[in-house]
Amino acid sequence: MNYPCGIRALRFESDNPNKSDVSAFGSSCAEKTLAFHKSFPEYSVTPLAKLENLARELKVGGIYVKDESYRFGLNAFKVLGGSYAIGCYIASHLGMEEMSFDSLVSEETKAKLGGITFVTATDGNHGRGVAWTANRLGQKSVVYMPKGTAKERLDNILALGSDASITDMVYDDAVRLSQKMAEEKGWVVVQDTSWDGYEEIPHKIMEGYVTMAAEAKEQLGEVKPTHIFLQAGVGSMAAAICAYFVSVCGEDKPIITVLEPTTADCFYKTALANDGALHAAEGDMNSMMAGLCCGEVCPLAWEILRDYGEFFVTVPDYVAANGMRSLAKPLGADSAVISGESGASTFGFVAELLSNPELAELKKAMGIDENSHILCFSTEGDTDRENYRRIVCG
Numbered sequence: 001m002n003y004p005c006g007i008r009a010l011r012f013e014s015d016n017p018n019k020s021d022v023s024a025f026g027s028s029c030a031e032k033t034l035a036f037h038k039s040f041p042e043y044s045v046t047p048l049a050k051l052e053n054l055a056r057e058l059k060v061g062g063i064y065v066k067d068e069s070y071r072f073g074l075n076a077f078k079v080l081g082g083s084y085a086i087g088c089y090i091a092s093h094l095g096m097e098e099m100s101f102d103s104l105v106s107e108e109t110k111a112k113l114g115g116i117t118f119v120t121a122t123d124g125n126h127g128r129g130v131a132w133t134a135n136r137l138g139q140k141s142v143v144y145m146p147k148g149t150a151k152e153r154l155d156n157i158l159a160l161g162s163d164a165s166i167t168d169m170v171y172d173d174a175v176r177l178s179q180k181m182a183e184e185k186g187w188v189v190v191q192d193t194s195w196d197g198y199e200e201i202p203h204k205i206m207e208g209y210v211t212m213a214a215e216a217k218e219q220l221g222e223v224k225p226t227h228i229f230l231q232a233g234v235g236s237m238a239a240a241i242c243a244y245f246v247s248v249c250g251e252d253k254p255i256i257t258v259l260e261p262t263t264a265d266c267f268y269k270t271a272l273a274n275d276g277a278l279h280a281a282e283g284d285m286n287s288m289m290a291g292l293c294c295g296e297v298c299p300l301a302w303e304i305l306r307d308y309g310e311f312f313v314t315v316p317d318y319v320a321a322n323g324m325r326s327l328a329k330p331l332g333a334d335s336a337v338i339s340g341e342s343g344a345s346t347f348g349f350v351a352e353l354l355s356n357p358e359l360a361e362l363k364k365a366m367g368i369d370e371n372s373h374i375l376c377f378s379t380e381g382d383t384d385r386e387n388y389r390r391i392v393c394g
């Protein structure tokens, strides 16, 4: 359905009789990833903003926003995946029994390991997480970024000692470049999307994201989220969070909505076609939601979101911009959240859904009412400060 406000939405029902097994992302996964992330000196649980005034105003039971701008001092959630995958890679390479920050930086590990170069393609946040982890563990990283990347995002990665550069390619071609360079140079690809024969590391990356979901569940206490809105680039984050909640909530599973920018609508297209094939977005994917500008879905992620995602939506940039502004200046005593373009996209959509009469039918179809408890993840802070200032203060 195309709404005059520029939003598109579809309800999806999987015709797959054998739903994918998501137990690998359940509570025992959360235990492992939390223990690993807690072993870093930089770890602290990120805040969950409970927007009570806004929930009252918009007539729902609760609106909760997990604020990942506090993650490891890196302003985004992404490091959770890269760090866990790199940790698992090193531990399995050396046959280590214990995997913690201390064991990974020990002299013994360094001596056995020698030097490794980790390579990745990124629109910013994932590459920063990989570069940060390589740096903390005394290893090297190479990072390829798509054309149009904000210089601040490149500088943040260079500052971590990475050999980072902005290419003249779109994201998906930069991914192929990192794969090709790894083959030529013997580097290790740490990519947050899978392809045929490359599944182990993306799976570990997705497991790493479970830390964020498990923290949110703990912070919600007795409150069970009825609706979760997840933004997707390649979809690894959305799939991991969805898989965790399906696994731990069982029959009480929240309704999952997957959101993308209008211009980078690979999940929307794939769900719309529902023909068993994956459909790519076309063109240069211009959107300020840089983290979501991925043209090709991660096949591992699609298997999960196909089976457990109920709604797929696409939104124009103004939705994210409104989200950034209202999170920055909340109602009454609600907590403010500094949220960047991709980070604020789902919250911006929720605010539009609950207040725009054009979307009343969609809200009803999603089963949202005064008893609903809505969870969003603000997956990044102001990772492009110039654009953040232009939108929020301009």
Ligand SMILES: Cc1ncc(COP(=O)(O)O)c(C=O)c1O
Pocket (backbone or CB within 6 Å): 076, 077, 078, 123, 124, 125, 126, 192, 231, 232, 233, 234, 235, 236, 237, 238, 290, 291, 292, 294, 342, 343, 379, 380
């Ligand atoms: C801030 C932010 N949010 C969400 C995403 C989407 O994650 P995924 O590519 O796993 O779908 C990204 C991806 O880079 C991101 O940077």
